Amino acid sequence: MKTTIDVFNDIQTELDRSFELHGDLPANIVGMTAIMAEEAGECVKAANNCVFHGATVAELEKEAIQTAAMCVKMVMKINKMKVAGVKK
Numbered sequence: 001m002k003t004t005i006d007v008f009n010d011i012q013t014e015l016d017r018s019f020e021l022h023g024d025l026p027a028n029i030v031g032m033t034a035i036m037a038e039e040a041g042e043c044v045k046a047a048n049n050c051v052f053h054g055a056t057v058a059e060l061e062k063e064a065i066q067t068a069a070m071c072v073k074m075v076m077k078i079n080k081m082k083v084a085g086v087k088k
């Protein structure tokens with residue numbers, strides 16, 4: 001079983017991969033929320049595949065990590081925007 005530290009390490013690895021692959025999120029709160037929600041939607045799809053199509057939870061775990069990484073990336077971007085004085 002993974003420890004909390006293992007899970008946070010997985011999220012950090014996914015966050016690093018995301019920055020390398022896609023760069024930062026857009027400085028647009030609706031756009032960045034949509035990107036995070038897309039990952040959450042993939043998480044729901046993976047859960048449905050477990051329940052209705054006999055998939056294993058491996059894909060669900062992967063999508064949950066990706067969603068968590070996008071939540072972290074979003075909070076980081078919001079904080080960068082606040083530091084830069086962007087109010088919306």
Ligand SMILES: [Mg+2]
Nearest residue numbers: 039042063066
């Ligand atoms: Mg995904």
